[in-house]
Amino acid sequence: MATRRDRPDYYSRKARREQFASRAVYKLAAIDQKYRLFRSGQRVLDLGCAPGSWLQYVSSRVGPQGLVVGVDQQPLASPPGPPVIFHQADITTLTPGELRSLSEAFDAVLSDLAPATCGIKDVDHQRSLTLARRAWEFAQALLTGGGHFLVKVFAGPDFSAFVADIKPYFQKVIIVKPPASRQESREIYLLGWHKKTKL
Numbered sequence: 001m002a003t004r005r006d007r008p009d010y011y012s013r014k015a016r017r018e019q020f021a022s023r024a025v026y027k028l029a030a031i032d033q034k035y036r037l038f039r040s041g042q043r044v045l046d047l048g049c050a051p052g053s054w055l056q057y058v059s060s061r062v063g064p065q066g067l068v069v070g071v072d073q074q075p076l077a078s079p080p081g082p083p084v085i086f087h088q089a090d091i092t093t094l095t096p097g098e099l100r101s102l103s104e105a106f107d108a109v110l111s112d113l114a115p116a117t118c119g120i121k122d123v124d125h126q127r128s129l130t131l132a133r134r135a136w137e138f139a140q141a142l143l144t145g146g147g148h149f150l151v152k153v154f155a156g157p158d159f160s161a162f163v164a165d166i167k168p169y170f171q172k173v174i175i176v177k178p179p180a181s182r183q184e185s186r187e188i189y190l191l192g193w194h195k196k197t198k199l
C-alpha cells in the first residue's frame with residue numbers, strides 16, 4: 001500500500017519538472033537563500049551526494065571557475081561534468097587526506113549523509129550522529145577560515161552535545177528545518193556559519 005511518503009508531493013513534482021535528481025535540492029536552496037553559503041569560484045565538498053541534486057545546485061552557484069567534490073558510497077545515476085568531481089567511497093573508511101589531491105581546502109563542507117534507518121528512533125539518531133561526526137572530522141581537516149559547515153542530523157538526545165562541540169569553531173551555529181524537509185521527519189540541519197580563523 002502506498003504511504004504518504006511514496007506519493008510525489010509538491011517538492012518531488014517540482015524537482016522532476018526542474019530536472020533535479022531529488023527533492024533534497026529545495027532544502028539546500030532554502031538554507032543558501034537565507035544564509036548565502038556559496039559564491040562563484042568556491043570549492044565545495046558534498047558528503048553523501050547521491051543521487052546528486054545538491055551537486056547540481058552547488059555547481060550552478062560556484063560556476064565553471066569553482067570545484068564541487070561529491071562523495072557517496074552509491075554511484076550517481078549520470079556522470080557529472082565539471083565543476084563536479086565524484087568520488088565513490090564509504091565515508092567511514094575514506095580519510096580527509098585522500099581528498100587533498102583534489103583540493104587542499106574547501107570553502108564549504110556539506111553533509112546530507114543519511115544512514116539506513118530501522119525505525120527505532122534512538123538507533124537512527126545514533127547512526128546519523130556517527131555520520132555527522134565523521135563529516136565534522138572532514139570539515140575540521142579541510143574547511144578554510146570563513147567557510148561554512150552544513151550537516152544533517154536526525155534529532156535526538158545527543159544532538160545538543162554535538163552542537164556544543166562545534167559551536168566554538170564558528171561565528172554562529174544555527175539549527176534549521178527547511179520547508180522542504182518533511183514535518184514528520186526527525187531530520188534537522190546544523191549550520192556552522194563562518195568558521196573562525198582563531199579559536
Ligand SMILES: C[S@@+](CC[C@H](N)C(=O)[O-])C[C@H]1O[C@@H](n2cnc3c(N)ncnc32)[C@H](O)[C@@H]1O
Nearest residue numbers: 024048050051052053054073090091112113114
Ligand atoms: C539523503 S541522500 C543525499 C541526497 C543528496 N543530498 C542529493 O541532493 O541528491 C543520503 C546519501 O548518504 C549516502 N551515505 C550514507 N552512508 C554513507 C557512507 N557511510 N558513505 C558514503 N555515503 C553514505 C547514501 O548512499 C545516500 O546517497
